[in-house]
Amino acid sequence: MNRINVISKKLYKIGLVVSLAIFLLFIFYDIHNLESNSKRYLSDHYISEGVQETGAINIVTSVLYDYRAFDTLGEATVLLTAAAILSFLVPITKDKMRGTPFTIIVSQTTQVFIPFLAILGMYLIFFGHLAPGGGFVGGVVIALIPILLTITYRVEFSEYKFKPDKKKVSEDIGAIGFVLIGLLGILTGSNFLANGQANVSLGDAGELISAGLIPYLNIMIGIKVGAGLAIIFNSLIKEK
Amino acid sequence: MEAAVWVIILPLLTAFFIGISKVYVKKIFVPLVISSAIIYLYLLILVINNSYPPNVYSVGAWRLIGINLMVDPFSGLFLLIIALLFLPVIIFSVKYIKSYKHEYFIFTYIMTAGIAGMVLTADLFNLYVFLEVSSLSSCALVALKKTNKGLEGAYKYLVMSTLGSFFILLATILTYYLTGTLNIAEISLEFNEIPFKIKSALMAFFVFGYVLKIGLIPLHFWLPDTYEDSPIPYNVLSSGLVMKSAVYALIKVLYIIFGIDFLDKSGLLQIGVFWGVITFIVAHLLAFQQSNLSRLLAYSSIAQIAYIMIGLFVGTEGGLIGGNFHILNHAIMKGTLFLVTAIFYYSLSAVNIEDIKGLAYKFPILSFTFVVASLAIVGLPPFNGFISKWLIVEAALESGFVYAAFFILVGTFLSLTYYLKVIITLYTKNDKEIVVEEPGLSLSLPTIFLGSLCIVFGVVPSLPLRLINKIPTFLLDNGEYIRVLLGG
């Protein structure tokens, strides 16, 4: 009796999911049959005018940091919230990752790796408006440095190198910097997060110093994400 | 209209600065929090005053190719709720919250920013982002006490809200795919050519996603859990703003993007009203069973939200006015109730209904406030809840939902059963000597302020209704909204 109950429950679950799949299939099929390719006014505009309007070659970056920079602010806030949640969830006592300690090869390699990671992160951040990458990815790569330190030399060393308080502050500074750069737009008589409209010289597209405020926004996000992810990771490790 | 964007940025900036002040300058913490809340109040009043005729603020000055913020009477109402609740709650929390003070304020400010963003934005994806901001930070607030129950509630909340978010995101993506834009007005225009079936499927996803956050039965289960062991001042904002912001988003999406004609044709209005009726009946039945005061109030919140949904889904002008007025009233009433509960908890850590026995003789004024607010939430005259319920019932009757109107009155009766239970316990003499920590003026003053609003809005309902009366024209006829947003 109990067994039948369990099986019927399982069947019910599968039935639900399958019917959801069938519905989705219908919807996708219907959508696919529509003539939807013509409806790309917005992205056509971005593609044709984006380089002149924002000065960034990477249109994804220009969408992220200029056209829809407000989204990015919200997204950064989500990350900050997550970091704050994790940092307050951890207790004061410290704990390390369990398992066997690594050999000397690992620690040596880590030391070699760290400058490379730093440079890669910097590159991704600074060339965010020219190449794939940007503040988020660059920030993550930079965050890998303390993470690697944590993994190889334990939390104490990592936190000695990068103080948790400092990380938190730099995260906040990154977020504040993003907002402050956005406020520049208001100062010059335009709107919040305005770039080209706020009489910021956009420079020549394709140059490193171009695209107005986008690189600076990228840097701020990079700082924020790097610090935030490092906090998240260390907090998870410390969690006893 | 710079103020519109400041409404979102100021709480964010405050939150970041609190984060810095935690490490370096600890002394400025309280002045920072209070002064920021006061400036915020001023900003909100400024924006609300300018909400009619509606105006558009374009972030980055990109106009239609970027993200726009739009201040219309509907969002003005929600800003009004923030204005009414935020400063009292902040003043209350400065003394009330003892552990994790900084985190509490960081999350509260971020949550407020998220809600303000949800309310103001006119962009579908931006709406999702701010929804995520507000729900993640409110989830953090649920877990703030780090008790078993708090963490469990936070986990359930996280699971449900993420599930809801993914469905909203799915619908958003499909909408973008179909229309090629994310601006609500343009989507609304494009949607005229989309076949009925696809639109209904999208609507189902939107409705499911948002209702998960609103908590209509049977999607309500996580909601009382989040209330049970969270800091009680947060519950004020949670029931007054977080749940309501989901209502706001749902209504905005449904009325502006899909349009009232489609809602009527697809049968959502009928389903919504029926759903609301079921919800409040069941919620009232469940609320009677609770022994924990916060949980009882949570179930009551579910029921009240159901009334609001009925008002908003009736689909007439009167219904929208009644529903929106009830949103405001419920925020005030529930805020008062939670704040009084919080003072009880603060003074003698009473959480169960049994524990508050005889407290009326210790706190006569606060208990009176509690009685006023609970009678208001039951819907007895001459308090504000009565007026809004009256408007909802009248609207339901006018548009033919006779059963809904009738059951609202039955629900009023049912809700009296459990509120009266609490009140009677409050007024029963207790022989035990109660050791009481006196709540200071900073705790009782916000409570009494909100409680007095219950009476003021009941006697002079025209005060808020001046704003609310302008809402229906924007929702019932989405052409007006679209015209303003497109700047034509």
Added chain:
Amino acid sequence: MIDLIFNMLMIFLLITAFFMVFTKDILTSVITLPIFGAILVVIFVILQAPGPAIAEAVIASGLTTFFFVITINKTEYEQNE
């Protein structure tokens, strides 16, 4: 040619996903997660989306896997001891 690879990748993606969900051992399924992510990255690159590809590689399959590993480290292993 590219279509064939693409379709193969999709099928692999599904297989890894199913494997991830239906294996009994949690550690195995967590280890499958970066493989899943890596296949997604390749698909993104094929679909001309380098930005999301890098982000997916770094965040979704990199960091998230780390998080999962830490979580398992903190929970299941203790149970076994």
Added chain:
Amino acid sequence: MITPGFLYFIGAILLLFPVYEKLKYMLSFLVTVAAIIITLHLIPGYSVQLDFLTFTLVPFKVDNINKLTGLIFAVGGLAAVIYSISMCSLSHLRLIFVFIGSALTAVFSGDLFTLYVAWELMTISSSFLIIMTSDVTKKTGYYYFLMHVAGGLSLLWGIFLQYSATGNFSLNNIEVGIPFFMIAIAIKLAFVGFHTWLPLAYSKAPFYVAVILSIYTTKVGVYVMSRLLSGINSLAYAGLISALFGIAMSLKQKRVLKLLCYSIIIQVGFMIIGISIGTTEGITGAIFHLVNHILYKTVLFMVVGVVIYTTGKDSFENLGIMGRKLPITSIATFVAFMGIAGVPFFNGYMSKSIIKEAIQDPILTLGLNVMSFGTCIIFLKFIYYAFFKNSDRKVDKKPPVSMQLGIGFLTVLMLLVGIHPFFLENLTNMHVDLHYFDKKHLLSGIQPFLWSIPIFILFKKYIVKNYERFLYFDIYLNMAKLFMTTGYHLSNYHDGKLNKYLLWATSTLIILLLLFMF
């Protein structure tokens, strides 16, 4: 022009400020007397209009009927406040003021909205009056509140039906909401079947609260019935049945307060009959009867209150202290008894005569006589215990002057109305063409009283016996049990299993998709 109800509200607000004992007395005396004076000087036909939300309300409208009702309410307010002021606390006094004020507002309201608001305010204030007195009355207060809110909501639903059908709130042309108005008024009137709250509330609550409740609660019901439901002839029989039920129940009672409660049901039966006849004469008779009823029933409640105050209990034996030691109380009891029995030259006689005159139906006339007869028998029991049966109870303490003042004031009024029945008519310009003191009316008035005395003496040992058994069946308790069990089962479904909850959620999604797409 300030309305009397509003005056009381202002009084309640003024009482919020911490006042000295003396100031309290002064204030309440001033407010109550001012209310009487204002009511006396109201001009029939005067009305106030007020714009509220989208409708135009008439919160204040005077005509002959409600002027008289308001006047007696104000007088009762004065007497009751004087009577109880030495005993009740400040918070109680506030609630009493709100209660009286809302009753007066209900009487003078010119539209359904104001009526409903005042109606619910009465419920709220009186319930809290009961709830806040002592721990014994908590459950009673709960029950009372729920019953009355159910009645109020029924009224509200009637109003909604009315409003959606006609588009206005006028009190005059009521047609759609009649069944719901009936339920609302039946609960307020303690009609048989809806009467369960009345004996509970009045006997559990302290006596001074019972005095105040007895003046207003049912009487507002009667007044509103005269406004909304006059002229529905079949209701007369219902009133008759209710009254007979009241006689049967009150004979069984052991406690004096309960006897008085059921006697209210009988008296309300008279008024229902008067109103449901529907002619001007009938309604006027009913309203006059309301006035008289307030006078003598209040006195009786007050007298019992004195007994409770002096001896501590309200059993019949304790009434025996009356004859010797409490002279004013004894006189008042006697006058009130004569009034309630309808003996000529006492006040009840006048209104009963008018109602009797208005009745055409022979069955109802017979019923009316039976009711008068029953009332006499019940109160003979009362009188018997008070004056004729020897009692050894001692008086613990003397009743305060204020209590006796209240009783005396009403007794004088009773005598005045009884001896000079045209006094009431002249006061309000409602002239009934009736010669009260001609042979026919005198005879028919005194008959039931005269019959009842020999029958009481004959069957004394059956009637006087205290029946322990208390016939009490409450259908509402069973409904509450159903409500509780349903909630319990529903609550059990919420067992904290997240998987189950998620399953509910997904099922909802599928149902939604099905509903929308097909």
Added chain:
Amino acid sequence: MQISYIAVIILFCLGIYTIISNKNIIKMVMGFTILESSLILLLILISYTPGGTAPILDRQYEIVVDPIPQALALTTIVIGGSVTAVMLAVTIKLYKRYRTLNVDKLRKLRG
């Protein structure tokens, strides 16, 4: 490319199935990861145009894929990562308190 949409559907439903049927909290979080991945894949799929190039316009291209969904995908990835991290942190906390990873045993809150 049609098959990829079906893959999105399958992944989506697989995620839902994992969430509703698995009792292990970590598996549930994994279900959310799959769900999120499927949505990102959907975003990238709708951005793709046959024969298009990535939206990095160092010179003039004929067809360029839609940049907006890619930006949205980036945002979604970051948000999803944050939510996953928070979920896992709460998971660890819950495990420390309840000593179990079974969802059905987290039953302090009921009624």
